[in-house]
Amino acid sequence: MRKIIHIDMDAFFASVEQRDHPELRGKPIAVGYDGVRGVVSTASYEARKYGVRSAMSMQIAKRICKDLIVIPGRYDRYKEVSLAIHSIFHDYTDLVEPISLDEAFLDVTHNKKDIPFASEIAKEIKQRIKKELHLTASAGISYNKLLAKIASDFHKPDGLYIIRPHQALDFIAQLPVEDLWGVGPKTAQKMHKMGIFNGEQLRQCSENHLKAVFGKIGPAFYNYARGIDERPVVTNYARKSVGCERTFLEDLSLPSAILIELYHLVVELTERLEKSKFVGKTVTLKIKFNDFQQITRSITTHKRLRTKNDILPLAKQLLQQIHYSNIHPIRLMGLTVSNSVTEDGNIKSEWVQLEFGFLSTRNKYR
Template sequence: MEERKIIHVDMDAFFAAVEQRDKPELRGIPLAVGFDGDRGVVSTASYEARRFGVHSAQSIQVAKRLCPQLTIVLPDFHRYKAVSEQVRSIFLDYTDQIEPISIDEAFLDVTHNKKGIPLAVDIAEDIRRRIREELHLTASAGVSYNKFLAKIASDYRKPDGLCVIHPDKAVEFISQLRVEKFWGVGPKTAARMHSMGIFTGEQLRRVSKQHLVTVFGKVGTVYYDFARGIDPRPVETDYVRKSVGCEQTFMQDISLRSAVVVELYHTVLELEGRLKRAEFRGKTLTLKVKYADFAQITRSLTADKNLKTKADILPLAKKLLAEVDYSASHPIRLIGLSVSNPHTEDDLVRHPEWIEGCLPFED
């Protein structure tokens, strides 16, 4: 079987970099993209800001304490999406096998590329050069024989770096890798692994598949394979949307029933609009509630028909809300609603276009 050639390209501090490129007065200074308010969250931080400990998903208030001279700008998604499309057009000069992960990163399968370039590293370097020369931005890239290793490699020498993990060196590379760096291992999973004495890829590789599945469920098989450099997943050119949702964080916590119902109504209207724009149909409604102390709950129910309009969604949303406890001493910080579970296979919406990102105003 022919060895695959996979590239992962990740734009460096994308939103902040676009702002600094287009606004000279922002260059070279600590910058964060986000909403400058009590509930604001950093979406992207420039590398000048990161030196102070500012990072994405961090509270704006915390970021400002870490870096008092921090400049904060509101996002411009139309501009970011336009630049993202320009990046994609560069990718398309080399391959049609593109899997967007977000607005600022993607996998490319260049095993059979349009230019007939034999080495994937040369393609990655050429893509980075064109992004730098044509768009005046920088990108980091990772090259390997599967998605897991290409993703790890792109993170290894950021920013503006290129890393190749050769098949002959993969197991050695993974052996010294901290488990926190494994794709799909979050803080809770890492802590669980640490409690088992697993801190590196080499230690993870010593654990049997059966034991990993017992502890972590089906994903244990994935960890077992990753520790051995195995990842058979193809680069998926079609994005299959499985849900559509929206949420809002309130400027002040709410606990009055009348206020909660009003906000729920507004969220239903927003969801209705998103369902229409996405041409998505599903039959399961999920309510997400986050409290002032950041505790979070979800409630779901499944209807016997597709949920498309306010008339379909609002009664169910109210029914779910009735199952949620809140009070003046336990107020609500955020409400979210989503529709999932397409009624039939035909209801899955396939999106080959570049995925539009969203700003995480909630951490």
């Protein structure tokens, strides 16, 4: 039986800010951009008491929490702290799968310290994070990734929860389907229309029916309802694309302004391609309009795409296919290179360590 731990840092960005700035401790803070289109990246637990949540509009957050302190994100700092956290993980196992800067899966079935119980390892890791980094983490423990992830959300902050094999079916039976892996708002809505609100109701559906309704992920839902998740803890990922995007503080409809933004996106994209040593043959332009309608346009070439001169002409060509106007302006623009290849032109199969990037916004056209 596998022993899987999911570690989730508590309000990570906000907690780092409160640790580094003692005057912020005990106060409601939100990390993010304090602007018209700013969103909350992370809220401290003091702010969450007022209903402030991640991904919430910063303007709404400030309305519901009058004393909210908005802190600009320091992502280089968060990456630095995240590396220190992962260093602790690797003292116990090299089977560490990073999900984001503040969470990871650990397979401790066979661990470096020969500790027999995963719960003891999780306790040690939590204690070390608190003692060495002055931060708190919550841990979930089970025999697969699905249940370990769900367990880590219980008893937060600074919590530890175990779902043992004999408890799994009863636990899942009462679990809202929204808590299952891969069930987003649209999928949940579709399940609700089918009369499926919890794991027990999901378990009544046949695999064929779930596959017919939800496609490839249908069999996974069938297994999840039964506590089955065979996915391994993966330490490396095959990078399939490199991209970047920007949400504008003001909607854009002026062609010259849009071209300038496209140019800056190309420059940022080429920097990311160089850093990741990624080469592809397909470039994709993503556009989101002010009414949140989203479209993409792609083009594939025989050339290897890695420089500004390679990508900019193709990006401009794709932009010409986009119809925008004063009454249908652009809110967001993104650019991605995919379809990876090696230097000799073959499909790239090399495995690379997952990296985490952060998106930026610009406000040059007021």
